[in-house]
Amino acid sequence: MGSGSGRVIPPLTVRMARASNPRGTAAMWVRDRLDGLFTDTDFADWYPSDGRRGLSPAQLALVSVLQYAENLTDRQAADAVRCRLDWKYCLGLELHDPGFDFTVLSEFRDRVAEGDRADGLLALVVNRLAEAGLVRRRGRIRTDSTHVLAAVRRLNRGELVAETLRCALEELALQGERWLAALVTSDWADRYGRPIRYDRLPRGGDALIAWVLQVGADGIQILQAVYRDDAPPDLRELRSVQVLRQVWVQQYWHDASGQLRWRQAKTTRDRASRRKTEQRNTGKSSADGRPDPESARVPWSTMEIVTPHDPEARYSQKVTAAGQRDWIGYRDHQTETSDEAGLNVIIQVVTRPAPQQDIDALDDIHKQLAHQGFQPLEHVVDGGYVTMDSIHQASVKWDIPLLGPVRDDSQAAQRPGFTKEDFDLDWNTRTVTCPNGITSPPWKATLRDGHPRLSVLFPRKACRECDDRLKCTGNADGKGR
Ligand code: SF4
Numbered sequence: 001m002g003s004g005s006g007r008v009i010p011p012l013t014v015r016m017a018r019a020s021n022p023r024g025t026a027a028m029w030v031r032d033r034l035d036g037l038f039t040d041t042d043f044a045d046w047y048p049s050d051g052r053r054g055l056s057p058a059q060l061a062l063v064s065v066l067q068y069a070e071n072l073t074d075r076q077a078a079d080a081v082r083c084r085l086d087w088k089y090c091l092g093l094e095l096h097d098p099g100f101d102f103t104v105l106s107e108f109r110d111r112v113a114e115g116d117r118a119d120g121l122l123a124l125v126v127n128r129l130a131e132a133g134l135v136r137r138r139g140r141i142r143t144d145s146t147h148v149l150a151a152v153r154r155l156n157r158g159e160l161v162a163e164t165l166r167c168a169l170e171e172l173a174l175q176g177e178r179w180l181a182a183l184v185t186s187d188w189a190d191r192y193g194r195p196i197r198y199d200r201l202p203r204g205g206d207a208l209i210a211w212v213l214q215v216g217a218d219g220i221q222i223l224q225a226v227y228r229d230d231a232p233p234d235l236r237e238l239r240s241v242q243v244l245r246q247v248w249v250q251q252y253w254h255d256a257s258g259q260l261r262w263r264q265a266k267t268t269r270d271r272a273s274r275r276k277t278e279q280r281n282t283g284k285s286s287a288d289g290r291p292d293p294e295s296a297r298v299p300w301s302t303m304e305i306v307t308p309h310d311p312e313a314r315y316s317q318k319v320t321a322a323g324q325r326d327w328i329g330y331r332d333h334q335t336e337t338s339d340e341a342g343l344n345v346i347i348q349v350v351t352r353p354a355p356q357q358d359i360d361a362l363d364d365i366h367k368q369l370a371h372q373g374f375q376p377l378e379h380v381v382d383g384g385y386v387t388m389d390s391i392h393q394a395s396v397k398w399d400i401p402l403l404g405p406v407r408d409d410s411q412a413a414q415r416p417g418f419t420k421e422d423f424d425l426d427w428n429t430r431t432v433t434c435p436n437g438i439t440s441p442p443w444k445a446t447l448r449d450g451h452p453r454l455s456v457l458f459p460r461k462a463c464r465e466c467d468d469r470l471k472c473t474g475n476a477d478g479k480g481r
Contacts, residue, residue, distance in 0.1 A: 007039070009092045017089035027066055027090040034128050036092065037062055042124055046111055055100055059091050060108045061121065066090065067105070078102035119349070123372060126347045130373075135337055135345050137373050142380035143335040143365060145358050148351070150313035150329035155196075155306065157265070157298075158212050161251050162196040164308040165219045168244040172222070176235050183225055188218065209262060216252045216260050219244060243311045250299050264296045301355045316354030329354050333361045335369070338380060348372065358384030366398040378403055392452060417471035434472070438462045 009031070021028060030037060036058070043057035066087065067077035080087045082099035093099075112118050129135040155163060169192055172180045191214075202211045223245055226236045235241060253261050298304055301315045306328055317326040333350040337343065348368055352361050362385050369376065379400050386404040394402040424433040430442040443456045463469055 007036075007092060009089060010094050013085070013088050013093065013095055016095060017085040020085050025086040026069060027084075027086045030062070030066070031090040031092075033132055033134075036090065037065065037125065037128055042121075046117070055104060057108070060104065061112075062091060063087075064105065064108065064112075065125075074102040074105040077105060122346070122349065126345065126372065129343075129345060134343055135347065136339060136342065138375050138377060139337060139339040139342075140378045140380065141335055141347070141369075141374070141376045142338040143333055143385065144382060145331050145333045145361075145384065147316070147318065147325065147327045147354065148330040148332050149327055150307070150310045152307045152309050152313060152328060154328060156198060157251060158201050158208060158215075159196050159198055160306065160308075161212055161219070161247060162192065162201075162215045164240075164244050164247045164305075165215060165222070166192040166196060167308045168219075168222065168238070168240040171238050171240040172226075172235060175238060176232055179232060179235070183222065191215070191218070212262055213260060216248065216262070219248050220252075220260065223248065239311075240308065243305065243308050246311070247305050247308065250304055253296065261296065263298045265298060302353060312353070314353045314355050327354060331356060331358075331361075333358065333365055335365060347374065358382075359387060359390055362390055362402075363393065363397075366394060366400055369400075370398060376400055380404060418468075432456045432458075434458060436462075436466055436468060438466075 017028060024032070038058035038061045040056055040058045043061070046057060063077055063081060066072075066080070067074070070080075072080065078099055078101065081091065081093070082097075085095075087093075088095060088097065112121065126135060130137055169180065169184070169188070202208050223241075225231060226241055251263055253263055255261050304315070305311050306315050307313060310329075313329050315326070315328050316331070317324060319325075331352050331354050333352065334346050335348040335350075336346045348365065350361055350365050350368065358381075362381075366379075379394065379402050381402060381404040383405045386402065386406050388406065391402045391406075394400045418435055422435045425431075426433070431439050432443065433439045438458055440456050440458045443454045446453045446455045463472070466472070
């Protein structure tokens with residue numbers, strides 16, 4: 001694309017495109033209704049200001065949108081730029097424009113993936129759609145979450161530590177080859193010379209534990225050397241070295257005698273088997289016959305690094321109607337317009353670590369909506385986002401009415417006594433009627449830990465004489481609640 005940023009469509013391109021597509025196409029509609037969607041100034045900070053002028057980023061972004069809309073490969077998209085009249089019209093190209101090599105598109109996507117550029121581009125598109133009257137800033141929206149898989153191989157813990165050390169050695173070899181050569185011996189090449197795979201690990205519990213402890217000792221040797229005063233200071237700043245340090249803290253610990261130990265897994269079954277293996281390995285255990293549970297436990301999945309190739313990716317599980325799903329990666333919260341008339345457009349995507357619950361993302365979603373200038377009349381969500389508190393916070397903090405099912409108390413059936421579902425609320429009189437038919441005086445609004453609460457007190461005399469008071473929220477002394 002050598003003919004400029006495409007702000008003005010060449011007259012011959014207009015005539016030819018309209019003659020061959022008299023009813024227009026989606027690409028021509030984008031040009032006519034949205035003025036091409038992007039301008040090069042939208043990408044001003046993406047490229048060095050003193051560099052050689054390359055292809056127009058606005059045109060590449062527009063090609064990427066059209067490519068996605070028509071589900072084309074990079075080669076097909078590059079061919080469409082060269083051959084299709086409606087694409088030339090949309091991009092504002094001369095008919096003889098040769099386009100570009102298809103590899104440019106993947107390089108452009110790499111740039112989009114840096115930092116929060118993708119979010120910025122989405123906000124830009126939403127702004128243009130709003131300016132064109134295609135998206136209402138004050139309407140009905142809905143949010144749902146979906147899992148996002150990290151593009152990584154799933155590793156067991158043995159593979160994780162060895163692959164983490166291998167990645168660190170690879171980067172250290174690039175940045176400080178001589179320094180590293182003085183540290184390692186030829187047997188390291190056997191252990192870390194190629195990607196770590198399960199089928200190459202030792203078989204059997206004892207052999208495997210001995211191997212991961214050897215890997216642990218190797219990793220500590222590298223970390224101690226990197227943090228010595230005479231080591232090049234930039235080596236300890238390498239990303240892979242920082243990941244190595246974090247993974248070692250999460251997967252190993254030193255006992256009171258200074259011996260390196262392998263942390264226990266989190267699940268009951270894994271913890272029991274790990275304890276046996278640990279005792280077999282060390283031949284001793286702590287004073288009460290068990291390893292120190294605090295020191296021996298791997299962190300929760302919100303913190304545990306599961307692959308060195310994407311240290312922010314996390315493991316999570318989700319129970320759905322179709323069954324249980326587990327994955328490594330992230331959780332996307334997608335918010336789209338949902339008015340009865342008009343388009344449904346995704347206006348915001350909030351990405352969080354996979355184990356983070358939906359409810360924890362809600363405040364950020366509302367904050368970003370406010371930042372984007374959206375003030376929805378109604379925000380529809382599923383039960384994962386709804387509690388009494390989140391409804392209240394959305395209303396008072398962001399002036400957004402939250403609409404969704406309040407979650408049932410799934411533990412209620414397992415607890416003795418009454419549950420809150422056994423009490424009838426009357427919002428008009430602000431009273432509650434208990435299972436024995438006693439109605440409280442109007443409740444009072446109070447604050448606890450900064451959170452608003454409704455305080456309901458039943459008549460003390462009625463409760464004192466009530467045969468069911470032991471079933472009644474644990475208030476055994478018979479005083480009113
Ligand atoms: S203890 Fe009081 S509130 Fe609870 S069931 Fe009995 S009368 Fe009702």
